[in-house]
Amino acid sequence: MFFKNLQTYRIPAPWAISAAALEASISKQAFAPCSSLEMQSQGWISPRDNGALVHAVNGQLLIGLRTEKKLLPMSVINQVSKDRAAEIEDQQGFAPGRKQMKDIKEQVTDELLPRAFSQLSTTWVWIDPVNGWLVVDASSPSKAEEVLKLLLGSVEKLQVSSLRTVHSPLTSMTDWLVADEAPSGFTVDQDTELRANGEGKATARYIRMTLEADDMRRHIAGGKQCTRLAMTWMDRISFVLTENLTIKRIAPLDVIREENDPTNRNDSERFDGEFLMMTGELNKLLGDLVDALGGEAAA
Template structure:
């Protein structure tokens, strides 16, 4: 349940919902497994694998989107379809048109789909009405948008907007690297990505490499900017920030997880302790990160 990525959205001050209200509204779109002819299915599942769709604690909510996707590689479909097309062309003595070939591929897909293997995944969402955060633990924007769409379909009122800061992450990260000074509460780690602003987008990646060296400053002097930078916050959480204000590779240092383990005796208590400590750490991290980027943009 410990989040590894933060796709960050903002909720306006005064937005409220109870756990019961959320439970009722999410129940309209409970996860159902793929039917025989479905390529994909998504819906809400229990975040702690019980009968509840919402885990609520200290005015914080945890929900989870379940996704099932059929695995039907296009190479397999094309191979079988091409064999059938070749047989028909040999029998008839002429090539099939695009429409006929497309119909054969569609028929092959329909035949194979009921027998295809499926893959299931879970995406967690943390909702913090107190501080106005909605956080999706998704590695990419596409998965986050799937969650957002399902949320809009499920909840009656969700005035959601992407987090935007006064200073762009790229500008801030480039300055931090150039000066060798991270903002208060943060330290610069040993990974970064530098990219040229021209059409070629020449890219240099550093991994487990000192970043306070002349080589880095030379790239910056040439006009490259930082599009990804590894940071640690208060010696408690390490992560990578990218140019889209996405937090990646989130890692809670061992001391935090040890605190959670010391507070729990059962699996239920462990889940609650993990969630309490995670949200208790992430709220101030997000506050400090937004401050380091000049604060939030005012909504027009």
């Protein structure tokens, strides 16, 4: 396994909550499928399908939030409700009023829910108690905050704070493009987005194109700043850094795969080995990235 996106938070290090204590806390909100009248259900699941809600490997912890959503488009509810209202109008001789129409929609929704398809998704959370990282594999801060809300509701007195750096990614990425020089250990790849702050928010996007220094400086001189930048760390991991410190499109490169050959491992050993490899690599990447952004900002 390898996370695709990083929403990164800080917890006190060393973290005083053991894997067993975390398991006991989140077990109160273990996942249960939607009932026939529920549109959505959320809860914690076993990462390895063995009943344990916390998977621990060499001190690193993995938990997963399962979300089930019923797919019942409002357009379907409205159409069935319209047909039902027409039948009622024929029976009573006048169109249903606002309150009656509301009751009809609620009844139709209750009738259709048991037949609606379900969509399942899982959001993974990596917790590093030693180095104080809590990382959610989510592409947007709002999705990560949804996970954190449930986690904070599960674990009493859990202290979590957003990762803050001395220099903002927006300023730093812009400076790197102006200087045509990436920070130590990093290289700039071929994707970027530059956006102006003005009313029109003029935007220039480069996708799989060489970022010519003169072009970048011209955009920046015209008032744009870098909001997304594709980079590679130590020839080991490629990713896209965004202005809000989200790390997206993470991809381990071949050198990592070659160093961690899963041949002759069973499924359990392979999973644990890949998890340890991922946490080790991401730990170093996060440390170097924070340094490149001027270090962590004081609380």
